[in-house]
Amino acid sequence: MSERVLRVEDLSVRIEPDRPGGLPVRAVDGVSFEVGRGEVVGLVGESGCGKTLTSLALLDLLPRPRGRITSGRIGFEGRDLRALSEVERRAVRGQEMAMIFQDPMTSLNPYLRIGEQLIEGTMWHSGTARRVALARAESLLTRVGIPDAADRLRAFPHELSGGMRQRVMIAMALLSDPSLLIADEPTTALDVTTQAQILALLSDLRAERGMSVLLITHDLGVVGSACDRVLVMYAGRIVESGPVDAVFGDPAHPYTRALLRATPRVDGPPREALQSLEGLPPRLDAKVTAGCLFAPRCDRVRSDCWTAEPPLVADEQGRARRCWVPREEFE
Secondary structure (H helix, E strand, C coil), X not given: CCCEEEEXXXXXXXXXXXXXXXXXXXXXXXXXXEEECCCEEEEECCCCCCHHHHHHHHCCCCCCCCEEEEEEEEEECCEXXXXXXXXHHHHHECCCEEEECCCHHHHCCCCCCHHHHHHHHHHHHHCCXXXXXXXXXXXXXXXXXXXXXXXXXXXXXXXXXXXXXXXXXXXXXXXXXXXXXXXXXXXXXXXXXXXXXXXXXXXXXXXXXXCEEEEEECCHHHHHHHCCXXXXXXXXXXXXXXXXXXXXXXXXXXXXXXXHHCCCCCCCCCCCCCCCCCCCCXXXXXXXXXXXXXXXXXXXXXXXXXXXCCCCEECCCCCEECCCCCHHHHC
């Protein structure tokens, strides 16, 4: 791997109950991964598996007071973010590490013009003069493909389409030239043409700026076309990771195989029926039970899968898997 920008070790996030007698939610449980400089890493999994909460934990944006990090280290550019003061973390957030939030339809303030929302962060972080910040914002809007950028700066969010609002969110995240961009479902609810344009834009910006990207999505097609490596997440844990081509070409975990079988492919056999993944993910506010959390839905379950949770084991090729089933049985 190239020089590390981000190194997450044993990160766990807990959401406290909102009612007396309720159980805490183990939303993220012992997650470890790395992102190299200039690398695009995809984080995939079903809804509710902990992808977004992982990203919010990196930025110290967990919902308070119920959400909190219970363990782990977040190493970013040689610093442990959890050891920094609130003032120091605020200087990193939005400046060196930025995020495109999940829903552009609701992430922009409907009462403020686009220009005001774009320049607020860069003026706060760097003390840039308003006139200079607006000129840079206009330039970035043009760069991300928004026509008549000067007019759009004076527009309100409801005057823009969904694709244009998504581009505004990208421009907002890029204003401070971050080392790491976290993109949380950046193509959700967009038509396929706009999706392709957004992914191409992120790829171009990565090449131009040497920026690292953590791309969070449930769309395996997006990961296959845009990412260098992939992390597959289930029930708050990483169950498989490795280079995209290797993982998608030869998945080593039953969950990854099930996700791929449920994904339509234009290069697959004609008229081949998709196979749905039966069952539902486990409730993460339930009492901790022994065994693999995927066992109730697994088509290769064995007796030892019910007695102990498998560890995440890495090999010499940079791949890792969390499964008791021998690797040779997947050949």
